Every structure is written in structure tokens, then in C-alpha cells.
Amino acid sequence: xxxxxxxxxxxxxxxxxxxxxxxxxxxxxxxxxxxxxxxxxxxxxxxxxxxxxxxxxxxxxxxxxxxxxxxxxxxxxxxxxxxxxxxxxxxxxxxxxxxxxxxxxxxxxxxxxxxxxxxxxxxxxxxxxxxxxxx
Amino acid sequence: xxxxxxxxxxxxxxxxxxxxxxxxxxxxxxxxxxxxxxxxxxxxxxxxxxxxxxxxxxxxxxxxxxxxxxxxxxxxxxxxxxxxxxxxxxxxxxxxxxxxxxxxxxxxxxxxxxxxxxxxxxxxxxxxxxxxxxxxxxxxxxxxxxxxxxxxxxxxxxxxxxxxxxxxxxxxxxxxxxxxxxxxxxxxxxxxxxxxxxxxxxxxxxxxxxxxxxxxxxxxxxxxxxxxxxxxxxxxxxxxxxxxxxxxxxxxxxxxxxxxxxxxxxxxxxxxxxxxxxxxxxx
Amino acid sequence: xxxxxxxxxxxxxxxxxxxxxxxxxxxxxxxxxxxxxxxxxxxxxxxxxxxxxxxxxxxxxxxxxxxxxxxxxxxxxxxxxxxxxxxxxxxxxxxxxxxxxxxxxxxxxxxxxxxxxx
Numbered sequence: 015x016x017x018x019x020x021x022x023x024x025x026x027x028x029x030x031x032x033x034x035x036x037x038x039x040x041x042x043x044x045x046x047x048x049x050x051x052x053x054x055x056x057x058x059x060x061x062x063x064x065x066x067x068x069x070x071x072x073x074x075x076x077x078x079x080x081x082x083x084x085x086x087x088x089x090x091x092x093x094x095x096x097x098x099x100x101x102x103x104x105x106x107x108x109x110x111x112x113x114x115x116x117x118x119x120x121x122x123x124x125x126x127x128x129x130x131x132x133x134x135x136x137x138x139x140x141x142x143x144x145x146x147x148x149x
Numbered sequence: 150x151x152x153x154x155x156x157x158x159x160x161x162x163x164x165x166x167x168x169x170x171x172x173x174x175x176x177x178x179x180x181x182x183x184x185x186x187x188x189x190x191x192x193x194x195x196x197x198x199x200x201x202x203x204x205x206x207x208x209x210x211x212x213x214x215x216x217x218x219x220x221x222x223x224x225x226x227x228x229x230x231x232x233x234x235x236x237x238x239x240x241x242x243x244x245x246x247x248x249x250x251x252x253x254x255x256x257x258x259x260x261x262x263x264x265x266x267x268x269x270x271x272x273x274x275x276x277x278x279x280x281x282x283x284x285x286x287x288x289x290x291x292x293x294x295x296x297x298x299x300x301x302x303x304x305x306x307x308x309x310x311x312x313x314x315x316x317x318x319x320x321x322x323x324x325x326x327x328x329x330x331x332x333x334x335x336x337x338x339x340x341x342x343x344x345x346x347x348x349x350x351x352x353x354x355x356x357x358x359x360x361x362x363x364x365x366x367x368x369x370x371x372x373x374x375x376x377x378x379x380x381x382x383x384x385x386x387x388x389x390x391x392x393x394x395x396x397x398x399x400x401x402x403x404x405x406x407x408x409x410x411x412x413x414x415x416x417x418x419x420x421x422x423x424x425x426x427x428x429x430x431x432x
Numbered sequence: 433x434x435x436x437x438x439x440x441x442x443x444x445x446x447x448x449x450x451x452x453x454x455x456x457x458x459x460x461x462x463x464x465x466x467x468x469x470x471x472x473x474x475x476x477x478x479x480x481x482x483x484x485x486x487x488x489x490x491x492x493x494x495x496x497x498x499x500x501x502x503x504x505x506x507x508x509x510x511x512x513x514x515x516x517x518x519x520x521x522x523x524x525x526x527x528x529x530x531x532x533x534x535x536x537x538x539x540x541x542x543x544x545x546x547x548x549x550x
Contacts, residue, residue, distance in 0.1 A: 026453055027453070029453065030453045033485065047516045048328055048515065048519050051484060051514075051516035051520045052516075052519075055485050055486070055487045055524070058485065059488060062487070062489055119488055122523070122525060122526075126520065328515065328519070332515050334515075334535070338535060339535075340539070365522050366515075366518040368527075368533055369522070369528065369533055370513050370515060371510075371513065371533040371534040371535040371540075372535060
């Protein structure tokens with residue numbers, strides 16, 4: 015089983031390949047259909063953010079194991095060298111949008127996944143790390 | 150080097166067992182809840198405990214762990230309260246230290262008592278460890294059982310299904326219920342589902358939030374939700390908490406809900422007299 | 433890639449069978465509106481049975497296309513949204529409140545017929 019992959023997001027097709035890779039990996043790990051849809055959707059949101067706001071970035075997918083109880087899960091890291099996010103607090107509010115979308119992107123991802131962490135330096139880029147654990 | 154105190158305990162095993170047994174006479178071993186436990190059952194339990202503890206002197210650590218595990222298992226499945234066993238070990242401490250001080254010199258006593266305390270701590274820790282391990286296993290099993298008991302979707306008429314929810318709804322269970330609900334709708338081709346909350350003890354904002362989410366998802370897959378079984382006290386809490394269920398069709402009973410559901414799917418229930426007076430079958 | 437739009441009397445039928453990328457979704461929006469204009473259609477059924485993921489962007493495109501079609505006088509019913517997709521949308525806080533739904537193509541057509549009076 016290929017349990018790690020890294021997809022470059024340089025154009026719209028990157029979004030599609032990232033979510034296909036995510037669906038494949040989450041299926042292999044053993045996620046049910048609802049969680050597969052959650053994970054794929056979260057990856058799509060993260061990949062779209064990279065595509066919309068930065069020139070280039072990547073989505074890393076890894077299968078992981080939880081320290082304390084050995085549960086399996088999938089880790090999704092979205093990394094870019096874009097402008098960074100200045101108003102971190104604003105982007106986590108439902109309905110806040112700078113792109114004309116539904117504004118459900120980042121807060122949506124947070125609700126779809128179990129763990130969510132965002133690091134951003136204006137001018138240097140953004141790294142978003144999320145994990146979903148098997149139930 | 151064989152421990153002095155363990156050798157001493159082994160050599161005087163019958164004496165200690167006798168004394169410990171006597172000191173335990175005052176102890177009331179109880180079962181969790183108020184399940185009755187007779188004097189005989191208690192004595193049996195005490196004797197078994199005593200023999201497990203004294204066996205541990207002679208068994209290897211591996212064998213001992215197994216024995217303690219088996220004992221803890223019986224303890225939990227029969228519902229004995231755990232704290233009493235810890236207290237019994239403390240009673241053993243008093244018995245042993247009392248005798249030891251008479252049998253050893255003052256110089257020896259310090260070493261021997263330290264050794265004994267270490268051994269006793271080890272026994273307590275082991276018992277506690279095994280006990281909590283088994284309790285965790287039981288808890289996991291119960292959780293699985295809860296999940297299996299989770300709300301089924303029952304087709305009652307063509308296009309109409311009912312989902313009775315019994316018990317408290319937490320986030321995990323809500324997710325499970327939602328999946329059952331949506332997959333059942335597709336399977337039975339239901340157009341209307343009645344969610345019956347007669348068996349839900351408390352409806353707070355959290356529970357209401359889960360129900361609202363479920364009904365929105367139901368609408369997305371192409372069916373409609375009716376909320377039934379709203380008891381007076383539930384209606385009161387819903388309004389007092391300011392929960393907005395306006396988007397919902399709600400009915401007090403399942404019966405009224407089914408009537409409404411039939412209406413939504415363009416059908417009614419008629420008695421045979423009504424049918425005759427209407428001039429035969431009506432579609 | 434283009435999504436085929438079928439005409440059935442006064443209705444249009446669309447069954448989405450491909451993975452929806454952004455470009456395909458936007459192209460579909462344009463094609464559907466043109467077709468409604470061209471045929472003077474009164475109702476549209478969009479079947480999403482084969483769609484296994486809708487993210488916020490696709491949801492926005494779908495919501496928009498429904499609103500735009502309504503403006504042009506065509507009622508839209510979405511059918512066959514999968515349970516996993518529905519749950520994910522609700523988790524994201526997207527409830528597509530203005531949109532009509534039905535279980536499958538057949539019930540979708542029935543629904544249109546009811547609304548448009550036979």
C-alpha cells in the first residue's frame with residue numbers, strides 16, 4: 015500500500031488529482047463512505063485555496079497512527095509559499111470570503127476533520143495540517 | 150537473593166491466613182448498586198482473595214498476573230465493589246507488621262518492613278491495573294452494544310418510514326443515526342420519515358442541533374422529515390431554551406405524524422363505512 | 433469536458449456522470465442556461481447519483497445555477513444526492529436551502545409535474 019503521496023497544485027487539475035489521491039488513500043486506510051466524502055471534500059477545499067490564492071503549493075497525504083491508542087488515520091498537509099494569511103481570525107469565521115465563494119472553506123474543513131492547525135507568516139506562506147481518525 | 154519477608158510469610162502462611170481472615174470479619178464486602186450479597190458469598194469471595202494474594206508469593210510474575218487477571222474478571226462480572234479489596238490489603242498490612250515486629254530484631258525490622266511495603270504496593274498496583282484494564286474492556290463492549298442498538302429505520306407504508314430514537318443522543322450517536330437515516334431512506338425509497346423522540350429523555354440545544362442537521366441532510370437526499378413524539382415537558386424546554394424548530398413539521402404523537410405523512414404523499418386512512426358512503430374505493 | 437443535457441418535452445434532464453472539476457461545472461452552468469433559453473424549458477432535473485463529492489465551490493455553482501434557472505422561469509429539482517455527500521455538505525454548513533430535491537430521477541419528474549400542474 016502506498017501510504018504517502020504529495021501532489022503539486024499548480025492548476026485546476028491539481029485539485030482533481032489531489033482529491034482522487036485522497037479518496038484512494040482514505041479507502042485503503044478503511045474509512046467508511048461518509049468519512050471518505052468528508053476527507054475528499056476537505057482536500058478539495060484546501061487544494062482550491064492553494065490554487066486561488068497562491069502560485070504554487072502542494073498537498074501531502076500520509077497515513078498515520080495515533081500514539082495513545084494505535085488508531086489509524088489520514089494526515090493532510092497543505093503547504094504553499096503564497097502571500098500568507100494576515101487575518102487568521104477572520105478566515106475561520108463562517109461566511110467570510112474574499113473569493114466570492116460560500117465562505118465555508120476553512121471553517122468547513124475544520125468541521126470535516128478531527129484535528130486542524132494553521133500556521134501562516136505574511137509574505138512567506140501558509141501551512142495547514144489536518145488529521146482525520148478512524149472511528 | 151530470596152526476600153526475607155516473603156520467606157517469612159510463606160513459612161507462617163497458615164498463621165497469617167488465619168489472622169487476616171479474622172481481621173476481615175468486620176469488613177462488609179458489597180456489590181455495586183444494592184444487589185444483595187449473603188454472608189456465605191462474601192466469605193467465599195474473601196477466601197478466594199486471600200488465596201490469590203498468598204499464591205502470588207510462590208508464582209512467577211507472569212503466572213501471578215494471569216491469576217490476578219482472572220480474579221479481577223470475576224470481581225467485575227459479579228459486580229463486587231473494588232474499594233473493599235484495597236481495604237482488605239491494608240488490613241493485611243496491619244496484621245503482618247504487627248507480627249513482624251515481634252519476630253524480628255529492631256535492626257531487621259526496618260529492612261523487612263520496607264520489603265513488605267514494596268511487595269504489598271506491588272499487589273495493590275497489580276490489582277488496580279487489572280481491574281481498570283477489564284473495566285475499560287467492558288466499557289468498549291458496552292459502547293459497541295449501544296451502537297448496535299442505535300435507531301433503526303422502519304418502513305411502515307409505501308414511501309413512509311419511522312425512526313424511533315431511544316436514549317440520550319451524543320455527537321457520536323447522532324452521526325450514526327444520521328447515516329442510518331439517510332441510507333435507509335435510499336434503501337426504502339422513503340419520501341417522508343417520521344423521527345420519533347418519545348424515548349429521548351432530554352432535548353437540549355445540542356440534541357436539537359443534531360436533529361436540525363439530520364433533517365437538512367434528509368432534505369438534500371430528497372425526502373422530508375417530521376418530528377413526532379414531543380411530550381409536554383420537551384415542548385417546554387424547547388421553547389424555554391429558545392430553540393428554533395420552525396422549519397420542522399412537528400406532531401405530538403406518532404399517530405398524528407403518520408396521518409400527516411399520508412397527507413403529504415396524497416393518501417388518507419378511511420374506515421370501511423366511510424369508504425361505502427363515498428361510493429366504493431377511492432384512490 | 434461537457435455534461436450532456438437531454439430534452440424531454442418541456443423539461444431538461446441532466447445526469448452528471450463525471451468527476452466535477454471547476455471548469456466543467458462552470459461550462460455546465462453556461463450550457464444549461466443557454467439550453468433553457470433556446471428551448472423555453474419549464475423544468476430541469478439534475479441527477480447527482482454518480483457524484484461522490486461536492487465541495488463549497490461546486491455547491492456554490494449548483495446553488496447559483498438553480499437561482500439563475502428560476503430567474504429564467506425554469507424550476508430545478510436536484511435528485512440522487514448521496515447520503516455521504518449530504519452529510520458532508522451539512523457538516524460544512526452548506527444546506528442549499530432554496531433548492532428543491534427528490535430521491536431519484538423518477539420522483540424528480542413527478543415533483544416537477546405536480547408543481548407545474550400536470
